Amino acid sequence: MPDQPTPPPPTDLASLRVEIDRIDDALHDLLMRRSDLVAHMASARLKGGAPTFRPGREALILRRLLQRNRGAMARAAIVRLWREIIAASLAQQGRFTIAVPDAGGADCVASRMARAHFGLLTPLKAYPTPFRALASVAGGETAVAVLPAPDEAEQPEPAWWMRMEAPGLRVVAALPFLAPPDARPQAYAVATLVPEPTGRDRSLLRIEPGPEHTRPRIAAILEAAGLPPRWLIRRESPSPMALAEVPGYLPDDEPRLSALPFPRLQILGTYAEPEPEE
Ligand SMILES: O=C(O)C(=O)C[C@]1(C(=O)O)C=C[C@@H](O)C=C1
Numbered sequence: 001m002p003d004q005p006t007p008p009p010p011t012d013l014a015s016l017r018v019e020i021d022r023i024d025d026a027l028h029d030l031l032m033r034r035s036d037l038v039a040h041m042a043s044a045r046l047k048g049g050a051p052t053f054r055p056g057r058e059a060l061i062l063r064r065l066l067q068r069n070r071g072a073m074a075r076a077a078i079v080r081l082w083r084e085i086i087a088a089s090l091a092q093q094g095r096f097t098i099a100v101p102d103a104g105g106a107d108c109v110a111s112r113m114a115r116a117h118f119g120l121l122t123p124l125k126a127y128p129t130p131f132r133a134l135a136s137v138a139g140g141e142t143a144v145a146v147l148p149a150p151d152e153a154e155q156p157e158p159a160w161w162m163r164m165e166a167p168g169l170r171v172v173a174a175l176p177f178l179a180p181p182d183a184r185p186q187a188y189a190v191a192t193l194v195p196e197p198t199g200r201d202r203s204l205l206r207i208e209p210g211p212e213h214t215r216p217r218i219a220a221i222l223e224a225a226g227l228p229p230r231w232l233i234r235r236e237s238p239s240p241m242a243l244a245e246v247p248g249y250l251p252d253d254e255p256r257l258s259a260l261p262f263p264r265l266q267i268l269g270t271y272a273e274p275e276p277e278e
Pocket residue numbers: 038041052053054055057058061085086089090
């Protein structure tokens with residue numbers, strides 16, 4: 001549909017406010033219609049038992065809106081508004097609680113990221129460790145765990161990504177969704193669902209390296225397989241393990257992975273690439 005020419009705004013304050021009230025009513029009408037459709041989706045079981053949370057679909061909605069965004073409203077404000085709209089729609093479809101680790105320090109980032117992504121009203125449940133947060137998702141007590149992004153600093157205890165073993169658990173989103181192009185995610189969302197491709201995705205690979213697989217060697221092997229890592233970390237304790245973020249959507253049976261020479265390799269998850277802030 002061609003863009004309608006926008007009528008010139010009224011010049012006096014009172015008329016401007018009347019116009020804003022009219023627009024708010026129209027927005028509200030549309031929001032009510034949107035939530036009716038979501039209710040229909042839930043009650044008619046149009047999803048056939050599929051999970052309610054569809055992070056790939058959410059990313060596509062936000063990308064489309066950012067793409068068409070004109071005018072003075074900041075991209076961050078658009079994302080903020082729709083994150084709340086989507087959170088309301090998730091809440092409408094059933095219990096939706098987010099597990100976060102509550103040990104202070106870097107874990108606070110996880111709570112902040114969870115709030116920003118899943119909205120102010122979505123219940124967060126704090127667990128003493130990232131492992132307990134993951135266990136709550138695996139056990140169905142919570143829908144998603146939001147965990148701080150891995151770093152290379154050696155801690156005595158293993159990192160959550162080193163012990164993400166429960167079947168079905170996958171990293172399904174990188175947070176925040178709006179970020180500078182070369183920034184590393186600050187947190188990851190983990191759920192028990194198979195992510196859908198969005199056209200621009202990234203994946204997390206967990207690698208158990210052999211003694212000859214130094215960090216540069218792992219990077220070179222991945223690059224030669226067409227999976228150049230955006231970043232790669234390696235930890236030695238309690239046993240050597242590396243984690244790489246690579247471009248693209250990787251299904252469980254990705255053929256490029258079968259030829260790689262590592263003793264063990266696992267796709268921890270695959271998720272939509274974040275969008276630039278500007
Ligand atoms: O499309 C769906 O499956 C929905 O449930 C709707 C909706 C939305 O509000 O747009 C809500 C939650 C999902 O994560 C994705 C999208």
